[in-house]
Amino acid sequence: MITAIIPAYNEEKTIGSVVLGAQEHVSRVIVVDDGSADQTAHIARLAGAEVIVHPHNQGKGAALKTGFKAAEDSKIIVTLDSDGQHDTKQIPRLLEPIQSDEADMVNGSRYLNGKDDDTPAYRRVGQNVLDAATNLSGDLKITDSQSGFRAFAGHTIPVFGFHSSGYTIESEMLIDAAKAGLRIKEVEIEAIYGEDSHHKANPVRHGVSVLLRIIRDMEYNRPLYYFGLPGVIMVIVGIILSIKFFTHYLSGGSITLLPTALAALLTIFGSFIAFTGLILHSISRMIERTR
Template sequence: MWLVVPLYNEATVIGDVVRHARATFPNVVCVDDGSRDASAAEALAAGAHLVQHPVNLGQGAALQTGFEFALADPRMEYVVTFDADGQHQIDDVLVMLDQLRRNDLDLVIGSRFLDERTQPSRLKKLVLRLAVAYTNATTHTRLTDAHNGLRVLSRPVVERVDITQNRMAHASELVAQFGEMRLDGRPLRYEEAPVHILYTDYSMSKGQSLWNSVNILVELMLR
């Protein structure tokens, strides 16, 4: 299994994120998306594999590069998409991986709305709910949290993913592809899992603000 971590200007925290993840999952690849700080060096020092984009392309592009890196490992069975800012929890990954194997699934998507551990602001929750409603109405999926970056994907799913939306809209593009995807002629078997998104002052400053949620909604409408 590989953890794929898109990385952009996270030198402050990425070392701790990688070290903590590798204590449970040794195979971590960070895709440095044109960082202007010491993110790449910190990730390497913490033991991650590193792929670098010479310029900033966006999180969608970083994920696609990470998927291609993981697919080069013939032993890879699963990929986890995992954020670099410390908001995702390794304990949640363990639960999601067990859920995927136990229930013979192709995909497990994290949801911050299936329990009470995550506490976004009311306005942020409203915007995210609107994004979920739009995504469910325009794709062949039914989710409670369409823009959660914590996912466990089986190899056949990773092989078929083709992200072309580099910025925030890539999450909706992924959901749309999951809804259309067929494995041996059947729809994907997927479930959601409750996850704890840890909002800190740092993660809020790095893209978890209400304004960022509004940007997601705007990109959805323009996609």
């Protein structure tokens, strides 16, 4: 059985057409109404979807968690947004790599073969930052880390922890999949940007919140980068400043060694941070081997 999961929040204008379009390619459609105040749930039912209602808004991650739990007996799960951004006619593109046993998870990418001219420039800049952070945290090579148009083999369901309740879930699921060694493949998709697309979230606030969560998770996923890189930078800066201040002292330009001492302390602190990253990296690799 192929199941489509559609998280929805106040999308009464588009949810009906999204459900009807998805039904042409899957055997079951589950709409998780995440505390909508409009007729989203009612219209989704009229269109033929199974509807699960959250009594209050909990976020996209929570909606996906509910949907995955309800679809745990599915052979393949497809996720897509409820605002009409994803063309349901492209669902077979996501299904094919799983059906042919080429992938365990398929990510629909707007940027697989280059720039998406329909994406606003400011949003694409933020997207690039989030892609880089996600790829660094998960040791991935994904071109569209924030895509909500994806397909998953049924056996992958236990891999995902759904710790994030909000939009950070897109990056979290990719990182979880990478850590579990799943085969991840990207396929090209086209996005439809209507005037109401992403109208509920401030793009800057959304991007910053996702980035901060990715960086926080990097502490556990990639400690060598989280601790080691800043530590090395501190060491380099400390050494340069120490040499500069000490040379200035020897030439008579300064009557105190305090600046030199402070720079030396920065070097020592940076060394400590860098070694912390190295130790945590070694521990995480040992844990992975044990698993």
